[in-house]
Amino acid sequence: MTVYIHFMPNTTLEDIDRIHSMSSMMDKVAKMAYLQGERKKLEDMAYQLGRSYRIKGYFTSQEKECANHILEMMNEVQSEGQRLNSEFSNEWWNEWRKDVLRLL
Numbered sequence: 001m002t003v004y005i006h007f008m009p010n011t012t013l014e015d016i017d018r019i020h021s022m023s024s025m026m027d028k029v030a031k032m033a034y035l036q037g038e039r040k041k042l043e044d045m046a047y048q049l050g051r052s053y054r055i056k057g058y059f060t061s062q063e064k065e066c067a068n069h070i071l072e073m074m075n076e077v078q079s080e081g082q083r084l085n086s087e088f089s090n091e092w093w094n095e096w097r098k099d100v101l102r103l104l
Contacts, residue, residue: 021095028088035081042074 049067053059059067 021091025088025091025095028084028091032081032084032088035077035084039074039077039081042070042077046070046074 046067049059049063049070052063
């Protein structure tokens with residue numbers, strides 16, 4: 001997400017900092033939404049593999065390899081999602097603290 005800032009005489013560094021922080025948080029929200037979509041795709045693939053197993057009663061070597069790969073990717077997506085969520089939460093709390101301090 002690109003944010004264009006038109007500098008005006010009354011623009012303060014606080015305003016610029018706030019715009020940058022909001023842009024950063026929105027980028028993280030977009031990444032989290034993307035990761036949720038990827039997780040859904042991986043869950044669908046895992047479901048299809050499960051159906052194949054229930055029908056045949058076994059996994060081929062390719063299906064085993066695919067299942068392991070899907071599990072690895074799901075773990076990576078989950079790990080990245082947790083990292084992004086933590087970063088977003090920290091940024092949100094920092095902004096909240098700034099706003100509270102401004103009011104005091």
